[in-house]
Amino acid sequence: MPAPDSYDAVIVGGGHNGLVAAAYLARAGQSVLVLERLATTGGAAVSTRPFDGVDARLSRYSYLVSLLPRKIVRELGLDFTVRKRTVSSYTPTVRGGRATGLLVGGRGTRDSFAALTRSDREYRAWERFYGMTRHVAERVFPTLTEPLPGRDALRGRIDDPQAWRMLFEEPIGVAVEQNFADDLVRGVVLTDALIGTFADAHDPSLLQNRCFLYHVIGGATGDWDVPVGGMGALTDALARAAREAGAEIRVGHEATRVETDGTRAEITVRSLDSEHVVAARKVLVNASPQALAALLGDEPPAPAEGAQLKVNMLLTRLPRLRDRSVDPREAFAGTFHIAEGYGQLADAYRDAAAGRLPAVPPSEIYCHSLTDPSILGPDLAARGCQTLTLFGLHTPARLFAADNAATRAELLAATLAELDAHLEEPVTDCLARDANGEPCIEAKTPLDLERDLRLPGGHIFHRDLAFPYATESTGRWGVETAHANVLLCGAGAVRGGGVSGVPGHNAAMAALGR
Numbered sequence: 001m002p003a004p005d006s007y008d009a010v011i012v013g014g015g016h017n018g019l020v021a022a023a024y025l026a027r028a029g030q031s032v033l034v035l036e037r038l039a040t041t042g043g044a045a046v047s048t049r050p051f052d053g054v055d056a057r058l059s060r061y062s063y064l065v066s067l068l069p070r071k072i073v074r075e076l077g078l079d080f081t082v083r084k085r086t087v088s089s090y091t092p093t094v095r096g097g098r099a100t101g102l103l104v105g106g107r108g109t110r111d112s113f114a115a116l117t118r119s120d121r122e123y124r125a126w127e128r129f130y131g132m133t134r135h136v137a138e139r140v141f142p143t144l145t146e147p148l149p150g151r152d153a154l155r156g157r158i159d160d161p162q163a164w165r166m167l168f169e170e171p172i173g174v175a176v177e178q179n180f181a182d183d184l185v186r187g188v189v190l191t192d193a194l195i196g197t198f199a200d201a202h203d204p205s206l207l208q209n210r211c212f213l214y215h216v217i218g219g220a221t222g223d224w225d226v227p228v229g230g231m232g233a234l235t236d237a238l239a240r241a242a243r244e245a246g247a248e249i250r251v252g253h254e255a256t257r258v259e260t261d262g263t264r265a266e267i268t269v270r271s272l273d274s275e276h277v278v279a280a281r282k283v284l285v286n287a288s289p290q291a292l293a294a295l296l297g298d299e300p301p302a303p304a305e306g307a308q309l310k311v312n313m314l315l316t317r318l319p320r321l322r323d324r325s326v327d328p329r330e331a332f333a334g335t336f337h338i339a340e341g342y343g344q345l346a347d348a349y350r351d352a353a354a355g356r357l358p359a360v361p362p363s364e365i366y367c368h369s370l371t372d373p374s375i376l377g378p379d380l381a382a383r384g385c386q387t388l389t390l391f392g393l394h395t396p397a398r399l400f401a402a403d404n405a406a407t408r409a410e411l412l413a414a415t416l417a418e419l420d421a422h423l424e425e426p427v428t429d430c431l432a433r434d435a436n437g438e439p440c441i442e443a444k445t446p447l448d449l450e451r452d453l454r455l456p457g458g459h460i461f462h463r464d465l466a467f468p469y470a471t472e473s474t475g476r477w478g479v480e481t482a483h484a485n486v487l488l489c490g491a492g493a494v495r496g497g498g499v500s501g502v503p504g505h506n507a508a509m510a511a512l513g514r
Contacts, residue, residue, distance in 0.1 A: 007031045009511055010267050010280040012255040012295065013490065015043025018286030019238035020504030021489045021511075023076045026245035028512055033278060034247060035269060037254035041239045043286075044453050044460070045499050047232030047375070050442050053435025055377025056314050056369075056387060059231035061444075061453065061460075063366055063389050066218025066225065067500035068234070069145055078237040082225035083371050087334035092323055092422035093184050093341070099322035099422065102184060105334055115325075117182050129179050129189070130222070132163050137217040140468060144495050144502045148470035148478050168467065172209045173201030176342070186342035191364065191393070192216060196460040196497075198307035198396050200349050201342075210465040214497055224335075226371040231499065238501075258283055258295040262484040282485050282511045286504070288462040289492040291454065296483065306446035306458030307352070309363070309392030309411055314432040314440035318367070318386050320424040332367040332388070339418045340364065340393075348394040357399055357407070361415045363392040385432055390415065397446035397457045404447045412443045462492035479507040487511060 009025050011018045014036030026032045040046070044061040065082050073080055088105030095116065103112040104126075113123035139158045143149055149157065155164050166175035172193050180186045190201055193212035201208060216222040227234055243249060250271075257268035265283045269276055285292045293300040318328040339348070339362045348358035369376050369387045376385060392415050400407045420426050431439040446458020456462060466478075474480070478494025479487045489507035490496060496503045 005033075006279040007033045008280065009033075009282040009284060010035065010255075010265070010278055011284045011286060011489070012258070012267070013043065013286030014038075014041035014239070014249060014251065015286050015490065016045040016235050016238055016499060016501060017489050017491070017496075017504035017507075018043075018284065019235060019242050020072060020076070020501040021284050021286070021508040022242040022247040022249070023238060023245055024505060024508035025511060026242055026247040027076075028508075032242070032247040033280070034242065034249040035253045035255045035267070036249065036251045039251055041249060041251060042232060042235035044455070045231045045235050047230030050312055051314060051432075051434040051440040052438075054314060054380070054432065054440060056380055056385070056440075057230050057232070057375045058312050058314075058387055058389070059227065059368065060312060061310065061449070062231050062499045063368070063391070064224040065227050065231075065234070065499055066223060067144075067214065067498040067502065069141075069500070069502065069505075070219075071145055072501045072505055076238070076241045078234070078241055080234050080237045081228045083228050084223065084225055085334050085371050087330055089188060089335040089337060090326060090331040091184060091188050091337040091340065092321065092331075099324075101323045101326060101331070102188065103326055103330070104188070113185075116184065122180060122182050122185050125179050126185070129175075132160070132166075133216040133222060135160060136163050136167060136213075137222050138220045140213070141217045141220040144468060144500070145505050147476050148468070148474055148494065151467075151469045154469045167209055167213055168206075171202040171204065171206060172212050176201060183342045187340045187345055188337060190342060190345055191337065191340050194345065194393050195391065196306070196308055197465070198305065198349075198352070198394060201346065207464055210467055213467070214465055218498075226368050228372050228374065230368070230372075230375045234499065255295060258486065260296070260483050260486055265485060282487065284487045284489045284507045284511060286490045288454070288456045288490060289488065290456045292481065292486075292488055296486065298482070301463065304456040304459040304463045305397045306449060306455060306460055307394060307396040308446065308458075308460065309361075309390070309395050309415065310444040310449070311390035311392070311412065311415070312442050313388040313390070313427075314380075315386050315388060315427070315430040316432050317384055317430055319427050319430050322422055322424055329370060332365065332386070333370045336365040336367075338363045338365065338415075338422070345393070352394045352396055352399060355399070357411055357414065358394055361392055361411060361418060362394060363390050363415050363418070365390045365419070388427075395445070397450070400445045400447045404445055408443055408445050408448075411445075460491075461497035462490055465497050466494045468495050475510075477506040477510040479503060479510050
């Protein structure tokens, strides 16, 4: 039998983290093979045209960029940019029978707080609280591409005992309630603790704190930016960088087995017409911890469960708002919060934890085309079309187990109804039509994401996020496994989650012995 093809490193999975690792290793002179089971690279960080005959290239699964270090973009020479949103968020509500809302970002923020809350107190509290998170972000974000600091070392680096207590030791609900009095303001703050995470504000596990931390430290500012050209622009640039450095990328090739003695590994690969084996000194797995265990034949980790609804839409125009004080182009330019008051979020969590869909489903919307019209074809842009992507909270996978399709339809209708409550016209009246005359809208439940992308339980972070410091089981970089020459470079690594490239960078550094 001929000897199998041999590489310094084989990377299982061509998502953005795998491509980051491939580019770094190839630039270091390593022979690198990337195996991707799908027909294209990119994983969840892709741009697609989901509607037949419609020239709109949507970021289908991952929407915004915050955690990607400029260091990675610079060191890999990526042709990739992000653009700031003109508004951070808009949250509509009804006060005293009048449609109003909270607009955050820009020169009118203070006036918006005052108009909503009838005082300056909440605005001053907002400035103090997010001044604290910016301080933490400046200290923590640079550590993400360094060897894991110890808990005490990270606490010393932050050098703010009150911030450490609020973010790392007490449930985030305590800090929210101590700092803010208005229910709507409290809810807007809490949402960063719940994106992709199913937890209560006072969960003693601090799962919500870990999610909150990752949402406020990105780029050392906490800003969430729009990828120019869509999310696929990033993964396309990464694939080019990896290939130009000498990495080999094989799409339509699925790794089905990894056997290792700790120094050398053999990977069984299945393609459309064959099955063969390749050898490597190192294996980097850009997949979930569950997939890693299955490849190695190891004991699987605890099951993961996603808890979000994802909806993509193309509109012929932005809908008119009941709140006439804000232009729809301003309201939808940032994050448009729906049914995300503090009490509403608590009620939705209780409903879902009890096994039923939230009576008032919370969600938030982003309109990427306002910030980056390049994702629309010239004709769509000229006609004033806009994209909307909706992220629904507190909808765990278990709720869809009995009948995914029927529950998806029920939840989508209820979620759009909550949006319509703040509009002068139903959002469905604004939907564009595809080449078949069908409305341009698609919805994905956690079960759909598990089927399409093999996200375990539809969990967008692959598993619960971890605090970004070392423990007894993390290893030097947070990517190590029980096998000396097998590394986890996907979102399930410590400091994984989001579109960051951090696990890819860190796995490459670990593979290079740095």
